[in-house]
Ligand SMILES: Nc1nc2c(ncn2[C@@H]2O[C@H](COP(=O)(O)OP(=O)(O)OP(=O)(O)O)[C@@H](O)[C@H]2O)c(=O)[nH]1
């Protein structure tokens with residue numbers, strides 16, 4: 256497989272260790288097995304609950320991790336820290352140049368590998384990504400109405416997303432999940448329609464409570480549609496049978512009675528799931544974050560670029576996770592928003 260010219264570091268020379276790594280554990284006893292990697296902070300949409308119309312000051316290219324740097328950190332995570340699942344996100348991860356090569360080399364490390372995307376451009380890349388070793392995708396889609404989609408994302412691209420979803424399913428990237436953030440007065444009247452769309456298309460629908468992580472700082476709790484409201488809306492059409500939560504996943508699931516279809520709700524605000532958190536995050540510029548809402552980061556890029564060996568990076572990683580707090584404090588009087596918005600953290 257052709258490598259990018261920037262890939263000068265040996266990225267995966269070490270064989271997988273024969274002994275299981277020591278768990279990546281925090282001071283609350285939570286073991287971390289899931290790494291979310293932001294591939295870029297850039298995006299080709301401008302979702303109103305995420306960023307302003309004019310976009311953001313994107314990271315200069317030289318500050319982003321190269322593929323080789325990213326692969327080295329992923330190898331340390333999988334071989335030395337017990338990470339078992341990798342999720343590629345952003346910004347919009349499909350904008351990362353050379354993505355299929357990167358996916359192939361991450362997949363070769365052996366974790367479950369998934370991608371969260373807005374779906375633009377997925378139609379022409381789904382098969383290639385599947386062949387490279389990607390296991391599954393989650394696609395964001397907040398509305399099925401073209402005009403509403405154009406207003407909400409500030410881009411007229413609904414048809415591309417629908418084509419991307421279909422292509423992902425055809426490519427065997429299973430299960431294909433659909434993520435929607437309901438916002439009061441914007442798309443909250445479409446919850447049943449979205450589930451019906453997912454049932455018809457063979458996708459798995461999930462609804463997400465909006466979080467105070469938009470770049471504009473305009474999040475308004477009153478505009479957030481709560482899990483209770485989401486479930487009440489769906490209950491007008493289906494009987495919902497509780498399934499629970501898989502492992503430590505953010506989504507709590509319900510089965511639609513009389514069907515095999517499952518709907519998920521990610522209720523970060525009204526039903527926080529921090530007690531079982533198994534996640535750690537790497538930003539596109541190589542900062543390790545022990546929480547979505549962390550207010551401090553560990554600079555792994557600096558270690559990479561000053562010649563640190565794997566032992567040193569492993570120690571920094573473990574120290575960062577060990578300092579993790581019990582959970583977010585949304586709603587508390589002392590809640591502090593992180594400096595980075597969701598799109599620059601890797602949602
Ligand atoms: N509060 C909180 N929200 C999260 C966390 N991880 C993901 N989310 C939110 O959940 C939503 C969906 O995330 P996805 O990228 O689809 O990932 P996921 O739900 O973990 O994916 P699956 O592995 O398919 O269950 C996004 O809005 C995320 O920001 C987390 O650790 N904490």
Ligand SMILES: C[S@@+](CC[C@H](N)C(=O)[O-])C[C@H]1O[C@@H](n2cnc3c(N)ncnc32)[C@H](O)[C@@H]1O
Pocket residue numbers: 298304305344345346347348371372373393394395434435436463464465466467468469597598601602
């Ligand atoms: C930040 S995006 C990055 C990946 C890709 N651009 C996408 O939209 O799927 C990841 C997820 O975060 C969600 N998201 C963005 N801003 C959010 C917010 N303020 N609150 C809750 N979820 C948010 C999006 O809907 C999406 O499902």
Ligand code: SF4
Pocket residue numbers: 298299300301302305306345346347373395598
């Ligand atoms: S939610 Fe995803 S697609 Fe929408 S602006 Fe944010 S990063 Fe882009």
Ligand code: SF4
Pocket residue numbers: 528529530532533534545546547548581582583
């Ligand atoms: S808010 Fe932080 S502690 Fe809570 S689930 Fe998300 S990443 Fe984990």
